[in-house]
Amino acid sequence: MVRYERRRFLTTKLQARNIVKHFDHNGNSVLALDGINLNVEEGDFICIVGPSGCGKSTFLNIIAGLEKPDSGEILLNGNQVTTSGPDRTMVFQEGALFPWLKVIDNVEFGLKMAGIPNDERRQISERYLDMMQLTKFADSYTYQLSTGMKQRVAIARALAMDPEILLMDEPFAALDSQTRDLLLVELQLIWERTKKTIIFVTHNISESVILGNRVVVFKNRPSKIKKEFVIDYRRPRLAEDENLQKYYHQIIEELKSEVIARIKDENL
Amino acid sequence: MSEKIILKKTSHGNFDDAANAALFLAVFIGIWQVVFMLGIWPKISLPSPYMVAESFVKIIWNHSLPVSIGVTLVRLVAAFAISIALGTLIGLAMIKFKGFGKTLSSFSAGLLSFPSIAWVPFSILLIGFNDFGILFVVIMSSIFSIMISTYSSIRNIPPIYLDAAKNMGAKGFYLFRHVTIPAATPSLIIGIRQAWSFAWHAIIGAEILMSIVGLGHILSVGRDFLDMGQVIASMITIFAIGLLVDRLLLFKLDERVRKKWGLDHHR
Amino acid sequence: MTPKIKFGIAGVIIVLVVVLSFSANSGNQLSYNVDSSGDILRIGYFPNINHVQAVIGLGNGDFQKELGDIKVETQIFNAGPSAIEALFADRIDVTYVGSNPAINGYIKSDGNNLRIISGAASGGAVFVVRNDAGINSAADFTGKKFASPQIGNTQDVALRSYLLKNGYKTTENGGNVTVTPANNPDIVTLFLKKSIDGAWVPEPWGAKLVKEANGKILVDERDLWPNGKFVTSQIVVRTDYLKNHPDVIKKLLEAHVDETNWINNNKDQAFQVFNAQLEKLTGKKIPIDELQDAFSRLEITYDPVKESLYKSANNAFELGFLGDKKPDLSNIYDLTPLNQVLEKKNLQTIP
Numbered sequence: 070m071v072r073y074e075r076r077r078f079l080t081t082k083l084q085a086r087n088i089v090k091h092f093d094h095n096g097n098s099v100l101a102l103d104g105i106n107l108n109v110e111e112g113d114f115i116c117i118v119g120p121s122g123c124g125k126s127t128f129l130n131i132i133a134g135l136e137k138p139d140s141g142e143i144l145l146n147g148n149q150v151t152t153s154g155p156d157r158t159m160v161f162q163e164g165a166l167f168p169w170l171k172v173i174d175n176v177e178f179g180l181k182m183a184g185i186p187n188d189e190r191r192q193i194s195e196r197y198l199d200m201m202q203l204t205k206f207a208d209s210y211t212y213q214l215s216t217g218m219k220q221r222v223a224i225a226r227a228l229a230m231d232p233e234i235l236l237m238d239e240p241f242a243a244l245d246s247q248t249r250d251l252l253l254v255e256l257q258l259i260w261e262r263t264k265k266t267i268i269f270v271t272h273n274i275s276e277s278v279i280l281g282n283r284v285v286v287f288k289n290r291p292s293k294i295k296k297e298f299v300i301d302y303r304r305p306r307l308a309e310d311e312n313l314q315k316y317y318h319q320i321i322e323e324l325k326s327e328v329i330a331r332i333k334d335e336n337l
Numbered sequence: 338m339s340e341k342i343i344l345k346k347t348s349h350g351n352f353d354d355a356a357n358a359a360l361f362l363a364v365f366i367g368i369w370q371v372v373f374m375l376g377i378w379p380k381i382s383l384p385s386p387y388m389v390a391e392s393f394v395k396i397i398w399n400h401s402l403p404v405s406i407g408v409t410l411v412r413l414v415a416a417f418a419i420s421i422a423l424g425t426l427i428g429l430a431m432i433k434f435k436g437f438g439k440t441l442s443s444f445s446a447g448l449l450s451f452p453s454i455a456w457v458p459f460s461i462l463l464i465g466f467n468d469f470g471i472l473f474v475v476i477m478s479s480i481f482s483i484m485i486s487t488y489s490s491i492r493n494i495p496p497i498y499l500d501a502a503k504n505m506g507a508k509g510f511y512l513f514r515h516v517t518i519p520a521a522t523p524s525l526i527i528g529i530r531q532a533w534s535f536a537w538h539a540i541i542g543a544e545i546l547m548s549i550v551g552l553g554h555i556l557s558v559g560r561d562f563l564d565m566g567q568v569i570a571s572m573i574t575i576f577a578i579g580l581l582v583d584r585l586l587l588f589k590l591d592e593r594v595r596k597k598w599g600l601d602h603h604r
Numbered sequence: 605m606t607p608k609i610k611f612g613i614a615g616v617i618i619v620l621v622v623v624l625s626f627s628a629n630s631g632n633q634l635s636y637n638v639d640s641s642g643d644i645l646r647i648g649y650f651p652n653i654n655h656v657q658a659v660i661g662l663g664n665g666d667f668q669k670e671l672g673d674i675k676v677e678t679q680i681f682n683a684g685p686s687a688i689e690a691l692f693a694d695r696i697d698v699t700y701v702g703s704n705p706a707i708n709g710y711i712k713s714d715g716n717n718l719r720i721i722s723g724a725a726s727g728g729a730v731f732v733v734r735n736d737a738g739i740n741s742a743a744d745f746t747g748k749k750f751a752s753p754q755i756g757n758t759q760d761v762a763l764r765s766y767l768l769k770n771g772y773k774t775t776e777n778g779g780n781v782t783v784t785p786a787n788n789p790d791i792v793t794l795f796l797k798k799s800i801d802g803a804w805v806p807e808p809w810g811a812k813l814v815k816e817a818n819g820k821i822l823v824d825e826r827d828l829w830p831n832g833k834f835v836t837s838q839i840v841v842r843t844d845y846l847k848n849h850p851d852v853i854k855k856l857l858e859a860h861v862d863e864t865n866w867i868n869n870n871k872d873q874a875f876q877v878f879n880a881q882l883e884k885l886t887g888k889k890i891p892i893d894e895l896q897d898a899f900s901r902l903e904i905t906y907d908p909v910k911e912s913l914y915k916s917a918n919n920a921f922e923l924g925f926l927g928d929k930k931p932d933l934s935n936i937y938d939l940t941p942l943n944q945v946l947e948k949k950n951l952q953t954i955p
Binding site for chain 1: 502505507515522
Binding site: 355367378379560 | 607608610611613614615617618620621622624625626683685688689692693694705708709712713717754755756757784785786790793794797799925
């Protein structure tokens with residue numbers, strides 16, 4: 070199946086303007102983010118990659134409102150956002166489901182809190198569970214699920230809130246490669262279906278070229294955005310696809326130079 | 338399907354456990370009878386199992402045992418409820434006021450191991466030689482456990498639960514009630530079980546030292562009258578009740594939560 | 605072993621135990637023998653004024669002198685029941701003790717294991733009430749709260765009998781007078797806190813309550829007994845020791861009688877010596893005026909005042925403290941060694 074990128078109106082969904090962040094390391098203040106500027110268009114699937122410790126997860130937390138930047142703003146649909154909320158839901162790397170709730174209650178958590186009535190809640194959560202092929206497990210407790218299934222629930226939970234933008238922080242890092250490959254395809258299909266704007270942080274380059282229509286490369290700490298790649302390729306993309314190789318190699322080169330630079334730094 | 342198999346094993350396992358317990362108790366009583374008959378201790382110091390059974394019948398028949406059990410349990414439940422209520426509040430205060438929390442937490446080794454009996458003289462002077470004095474001793478013996486357990490249970494919640502909840506828009510009291518408390522519950526229950534055993538120790542000790550009626554009192558009276566049969570019968574009752582309450586209430590509660598969380602789930 | 609077999613074995617063991625309990629003298633032991641050496645005499649006593657002969661005589665070596673080559677070992681107790689326990693468990697051979705623990709011990713051992721061989725003190729118990737409790741006579745007891753040192757002990761029995769005699773019932777029996785057990789120091793606190801209205805206590809607590817806790821003596825227990833005599837403490841020996849070493853016991857009684865006479869002839873000096881020894885034992889002295897007040901109601905004697913023990917036991921039985929059978933105390937006394945000692949000293953014997 071060959072699909073082509075549909076033309077769409079270019080509306081800016083999210084803007085990160087000059088995000089600066091220090092953090093405390095053994096009493097010293099270390100500059101992590103040195104002015105990150107990023108524009109995210111509606112319907113984008115942006116992957117953020119970078120050497121480890123470069124602050125990409127911190128950046129995502131700032132967008133989510135879970136951390137505050139030292140300076141700079143995040144604008145969602147033109148309005149500044151500072152707190153955390155269901156308009157920017159996050160899928161964490163692992164362990165963020167509530168073990169005291171059943172799967173379906175996990176998915177409904179945010180909906181219940183928002184005061185959505187019972188029937189409507191049920192409808193919404195069942196729809197997303199179905200989308201993630203987890204209908205049979207609605208009444209299970211989380212310990213009964215495999216890691217892959219737990220991440221699916223996390224995605225269902227995040228989507229059920231109908232967020233403006235979906236944030237994903239290395240969500241597949243803890244999965245075995247088979248499960249991951251499956252989820253990579255599923256996620257693309259979900260993206261097509263829901264037309265959500267997604268920001269996806271990963272250290273796995275092949276993931277980034279499979280998923281993203283834009284791949285943003287962070288440099289070493291103190292980070293800035295080093296380079297951005299546009300991946301204009303048909304969907305759904307599969308891991309074995311040879312044509313993705315060229316993107317893969319370009320990005321690897323960018324990262325390599327960062328890693329070498331850091332080794333040089335550390336050896337000085 | 339696998340659940341059905343597990344259930345079957347459990348009920349068979351129960352029968353097996355009961356048989357083991359029965360055999361253990363029977364052997365224990367048998368050895369006791371032999372030791373008694375050998376005369377290693379005089380009859381007045383170590384009565385025979387039958388003499389203890391006679392004492393049991395006597396104190397049940399004259400109502401002193403059932404009444405005492407009732408009185409002791411009522412005091413205990415009242416004191417324990419106050420302990421939980423106050424202890425939880427102070428524990429929460431420890432979280433809110435970090436300096437306060439850190440200080441009390443650093444005293445915890447001393448507070449938790451403080452012998453309950455040592456509270457009695459203070460209680461007599463401060464509160465009085467009465468039910469409230471007994472409640473005071475029991476509360477002081479169990480409240481620190483609740484306080485410190487509340488404090489550490491909440492502090493040890495993986496922050497990611499709170500992040501995920503906040504991310505979905507939770508804050509303030511809703512966050513506390515629907516995330517903090519359930520997340521802290523398994524650990525809180527452990528604290529409650531510990532506090533219960535402290536409270537149980539404390540009430541018997543306090544009753545032996547200052548009471549007109551109660552399980553501790555029956556034990557103490559038995560001793561005053563050189564009635565070792567009554568002393569041992571009281572001890573058995575105390576042991577049985579402590580065990581029963583823990584098994585029937587707290588253990589079940591603990592089990593339910595652990596099951597839901599899958600804490601004992603091994604693949 | 606399958607569970608069924610385990611249950612089976614358990615059942616068999618229990619049946620055996622039950623059978624054994626009913627045969628062989630209904631639960632009696634096959635044997636309980638103590639073989640104690642006559643080279644040692646282990647004596648128990650309390651650090652209080654009812655055992656003044658022991659406090660002085662064992663403290664300053666008088667008793668050891670009298671016993672010569674026989675080594676004297678002492679053990680301190682604070683309550684009668686523990687002294688009797690130790691006696692029966694062969695940790696001591698003879699002890700100074702009050703009447704109720706002795707009675708209980710005698711009954712519990714079916715009359716076999718102990719004998720009372722001498723008196724030590726008579727009198728020395730008072731019913732003290734708070735000055736501001738509004739009690740001027742036995743007519744004012746309704747709704748009041750009283751304490752005694754221990755359920756079923758001598759003072760407790762005296763208090764409850766006194767209440768019954770004056771027509772009052774305790775709260776456990778549907779009446780309106782409360783009797784609560786509290787040990788002696790706590791009774792002082794309860795007086796000061798006004799939590800109780802009165803207490804029946806042994807000396808020196810009577811003197812203490814009067815002097816330090818605003819109390820007044822409502823009843824001097826001596827007034828309730830013929831000749832003002834009633835046994836407060838005595839010497840009790842384990843039967844087998846008496847049987848095996850009567851000579852050692854006689855030596856002890858000689859020392860006891862001599863000490864008794866010395867104390868009665870040298871009261872002031874005796875108080876000082878007693879206080880000094882007490883301080884060695886407990887770290888505290890009794891204020892001298894309280895001591896004198898207490899001793900004014902206490903008689904140091906070797907007369908066991910048998911009749912008062914029998915009466916006290918009867919009272920306890922009437923109150924339900926001694927079980928269902930009327931106690932048979934016919935063999936509780938063995939005054940032969942005491943009388944032999946008294947004869948040798950040309951003193952009057954005890955009938």
